[in-house]
Amino acid sequence: MKIIAHGRVQPFTALITIASNLVATAIFLALALVSIVATPMIVKRALAGVIKTAEEAKRIDTGSRGIRLSEDKVPREIGPLVRGVNEALDRLDESYNRQHRFIASAAHELRTPIAILRMKIDAATDMGLRSLLPDVSRLATLSEQLLDLHRLDNGAPSDRIDLVAIARLVAADLAPVLIASGKAIEVIVEKPRMIMGNSGSIERALINLIQNAVEHGGDEVIVRVNGPSVAVEDNGLGIPGDHHERVLEPFHRLRPRSSGAGLGLNLVKQVVDHHGGRITIAEAPRGGAIVRLEFTAVS
The missing domain is CATH 3.30.565.10 (Histidine kinase-like ATPase, C-terminal domain)
Incomplete structure (x- = not known):
């Protein structure tokens, strides 16, 4: 449907039109200003937990085991991801501890037979047996080095x-x-x-x-x-x-x-x-x- 009109615009009608446009423009500018100022603040507040979690993730390395990501302040949509990462870190730490215990136990168990073997070679008169002494010493040094690596984690x-x-x-x-x-x-x-x-x-x-x-x-x-x-x-x-x-x-x-x-x-x-x-x-x-x-x- 089309409405066609002609004739002069009355001053009162023009005044209302101008005032409406000014009010609409002012409202639009106010909303735009509020959006520009408020939106970053709202987003920053909403993502504060994510930023904190990211900072915690940066501190995770091979020398700082036991660190876990905070779940309390992240958005609900990101919560499952953070929990999944923490569970993966738990598994990695447990695997590292098992490997570390195995290496320490193996190094401890090796010390006794190596010491006995060294004493027997030292007491031997056969030059062929005595020629094995450097290799036995190398084994002893290696076992001590493995134990040293184990001791570094004790506080x-x-x-x-x-x-x-x-x-x-x-x-x-x-x-x-x-x-x-x-x-x-x-x-x-x-x-x-x-x-x-x-x-x-x-x-x-x-x-x-x-x-x-x-x-x-x-x-x-x-x-x-x-x-x-x-x-x-x-x-x-x-x-x-x-x-x-x-x-x-x-x-x-x-x-x-x-x-x-x-x-x-x-x-x-x-x-x-x-x-x-x-x-x-x-x-x-x-x-x-x-x-x-x-x-x-x-x-």
Whole structure:
């Protein structure tokens, strides 16, 4: 249906039309302004729980097990997803714990037969049997390294540690063996300092560093303590720059025919990470390598 009209528009009618348009425009602008201001606030408030859950997810890694995502403040539609992720994390943690217990139990069980085998070989007069001693020693070292990895999960470091005392103790324990094989070891103290840590794990880390230095051709090893850091320097073949990060990975061997299992430097890195420290590798002035462990000093 069409309505056709003609004639002059009365002033009153035009005034009503203009006023209606102004009111409609004002209402439209007010609604638009409210939408622009209020919509982000509403969305942000509605997604606050999702943002919190995302921040929690960022903190999940291999070194912080046990963290679960919050379900209380997420929208109902996202709740099943968060519960599913938490259930998956439960299964992963349980699987890790089972594997960890198995490795620790196996390492403990291996220590006794390895020790017995070593004593029998030491007492043997047959040179063929005595030639097996390095392989048995390698097995003993591997079992100790596996136990060290197990010990790292037993709480945060909480003891005041004297790095100088640990360095001198390790050097004194290894000196007879090194000297007998034509090697030399020296401890240099530049600045003593106490740190917070676990003496057993730091001691094993230093032993691994020294053994690694000797294994790769070094016949002179210097253990240098400078404040909250300790460095092991050798005059061996060194570590190429493109391998400085890779040698810290588990089972990585710098040389394929190396007799080690590739766990020594990785264990050292895990010890340092467990203490919240840092490990760096540099080239030594004498052509070898310098592996430096940096910890947090305490007053």
